[in-house]
Amino acid sequence: MIPGPFTYHRPSTVEEAVKLLGDLGDEARPLAGGHSLIPMMKLRLAVPEHLVDLQDIDGLSGIRDDGDTISIGAMTTQEDVLGSALLREKCPILPETSWLIADPQVRACGTVGGNVANGDPGNDMPALMQCLGATYVLQGTGGQRTVAARDYYQAAYFTAIEDGEILTEVRIPAPPAGHGWAYEKMKRKVGDYATAAAAVILTLSGGSCASASVALTNVGQTPIFVAAAGEALVGTAVDDAAINEAARQAREAAEPVADLRGPEDFRAHVAGVMVRRAVARARDRAR
Amino acid sequence: MSKTPVKLTVNGNPVEAEVEPRTLLIHFLREELGLTGPHIGCETSHCGACTVDMNGTSVKACTVFTVQANGADVLTVEGMAGADGSLHPLQEGFMAEHGLQCGYCTPGMILRAYRFLQENPNPSDEEIRWGISGNLCRCTGYQNIVKAIRYAADKMAAAGREAAE
Numbered sequence: 001m002i003p004g005p006f007t008y009h010r011p012s013t014v015e016e017a018v019k020l021l022g023d024l025g026d027e028a029r030p031l032a033g034g035h036s037l038i039p040m041m042k043l044r045l046a047v048p049e050h051l052v053d054l055q056d057i058d059g060l061s062g063i064r065d066d067g068d069t070i071s072i073g074a075m076t077t078q079e080d081v082l083g084s085a086l087l088r089e090k091c092p093i094l095p096e097t098s099w100l101i102a103d104p105q106v107r108a109c110g111t112v113g114g115n116v117a118n119g120d121p122g123n124d125m126p127a128l129m130q131c132l133g134a135t136y137v138l139q140g141t142g143g144q145r146t147v148a149a150r151d152y153y154q155a156a157y158f159t160a161i162e163d164g165e166i167l168t169e170v171r172i173p174a175p176p177a178g179h180g181w182a183y184e185k186m187k188r189k190v191g192d193y194a195t196a197a198a199a200v201i202l203t204l205s206g207g208s209c210a211s212a213s214v215a216l217t218n219v220g221q222t223p224i225f226v227a228a229a230g231e232a233l234v235g236t237a238v239d240d241a242a243i244n245e246a247a248r249q250a251r252e253a254a255e256p257v258a259d260l261r262g263p264e265d266f267r268a269h270v271a272g273v274m275v276r277r278a279v280a281r282a283r284d285r286a287r
Numbered sequence: 288m289s290k291t292p293v294k295l296t297v298n299g300n301p302v303e304a305e306v307e308p309r310t311l312l313i314h315f316l317r318e319e320l321g322l323t324g325p326h327i328g329c330e331t332s333h334c335g336a337c338t339v340d341m342n343g344t345s346v347k348a349c350t351v352f353t354v355q356a357n358g359a360d361v362l363t364v365e366g367m368a369g370a371d372g373s374l375h376p377l378q379e380g381f382m383a384e385h386g387l388q389c390g391y392c393t394p395g396m397i398l399r400a401y402r403f404l405q406e407n408p409n410p411s412d413e414e415i416r417w418g419i420s421g422n423l424c425r426c427t428g429y430q431n432i433v434k435a436i437r438y439a440a441d442k443m444a445a446a447g448r449e450a451a452e
Contacts, residue, residue: 001330008291008308008354031355038350039331041309051308053355079344103421105399106332108344109351190420191333 003041010053014060014139014168017052022141022164024050030166032075032114035106036123060113060168063087070172074113079104081112090174093181093201097128100185100197116149117167119159119222122193126153127215127223128183131199134172140165153222179203180286182278185217186270188261194218195261198250198274202233204286209233214246214279219254219271226253229275238283246279247272293357297322298366306353313337313348316363324364324394328423335422338395339363345402347421364394367401376439376446377401386435388426396422400436408447409440 011017021028028050031037040046054060054075061075063084070091072081081087081098088095101107101115101124115125116136129136129149136147138161147160149170154160161167175181185197197217203210214229229249236242256267290305297320304319316322316339325348328336332350339348340362367375377397380386387393396419403410403418410418415433424432 002311002314003309005307005309007289008352010354010357034352034355035332035350038352042330051352055355102332103335104403104418105335105338105345105347105421106350109346 001042003038004044004047006041006048007050008053009050010056012056012058014057014166017054017057017166018139018141018164020050020052021166024052026163028052030054032111032117033077033109034114035102035110036114036118036120054166061111065090065174066171068174070174072112072170072172074111074117074166074168074170076112078102078107078110078112078115082107091132091172091181093128093132093175093183093199094172096181097124097183097185097199100124100183100187103191106191112170113167116152116170117159117161119153119155119157121156121221121223122218124183124185124194124197124217127197127217127225128199129170129172130223130225131201131213131215132172132175133213134170136167137169137171138162138165139168144168146171149223150225156221175201176203178287180282180284182281182285184274184278184281186274193261196254196256196267196271196274198271198278200275200278200282202230202238202279202282202286204238204283207237209236209238209242209283212246212279214250214275216250216254216271216275219256219267221255224253224255226250226275228253233279238279243276243279247276250275291354291357293353295356295358296360298362304353308352308354310353311349312339312341312346312351312353312356312361315353316348316361322363322365325398326391326394328391328395333423334392335395335399335419336392338398338422340398340402343402345399345421362398362401364397367397375401376442377404377436380435380438380442381432384431384434384438386427386432387424392422392424392426396424396432400439404436404440404443409444410436412437 029048061073202212212230212233229246232245251272254268254271326336328334337348
């Protein structure tokens, strides 16, 4: 399996990269870790004429604590996320999710930016970023703009990014101290995409749920932020009745297609089960 | 098709070549450099038979373009033995513990285990299994592979203790 021919570019600044991408238009694609794009190129599902490799650009990787915000550079790898003491302390759902992505070799190459940018519904970080209320920083020749993760995904592989833009950074509002979190993913084997997965963040106050956020992976064309599932939890003691209602909302919001992972009904059912498990675990972790 | 010059280090040796940008690292290693230790299994980044060490991490060489490896330091199974031909503890472990049957996955297993044991020199058996979760073996059921990696971990730890004394 040999990809189609392309011309390779390796710019050393963001400005140079966006200029290249802008000049070359839709014949060009940015290359981060390559672990989504290269498999697609082998299958000729993607046949870019130019690849703009971002690896030499300083400042595109790294995890930064900006107080109320945690900023993650697009070229930060999943392995970097797993090794981050900052994330383990302040946003542990991120390493919990990274651990469930693919396998060690793929995590060594695969980047956070690539995972969220390309709009593959199988990727895990998009739903996570919707759950966390993250925003994406997009850089083009005309300057910088930000798009909320909850507004970024339009359909499978269709996103708010324009030709000539690259996603440079993900900004996550730091979840409050004492929050509960869980990412639950049903998959058939290591390296598989989710049959269904759920990201949950919640806070408790005096035994009652003060805030809750729920999003789903791989049960639709896009990640699905299920506001109604979060609302079903707020104000409750996160008891069985509330959890069942959140799971029901998730099942209703899910729009999976039948594939090797199962028929539609089954995958929607699994989405509900993942929400039930994730909410219970997040509740038990919250202080 | 125009070619792009690359310079990299493979098993400690400097290599210069001109490659088509679409040349995958696994094809470059095998077909240009004659290093047929890294194998082509699934070609879809699942099986891990093509695993090599690159810049201090394990990568699947079927999913890296050679041009991306420009400037990189690459290690394949051909670079594991000492200059005097003495086997690396991992190679020794795979022999001693019968860590292979057909041997197809072995170079990838050894290269993955090489990096894994640097990340975690004294792993539990379960940690070893997660550590090699990106490498498939269709013969052994993994039991003896885990033992082989355990053998190497113990031997390397003992060598470390001796060196410290």
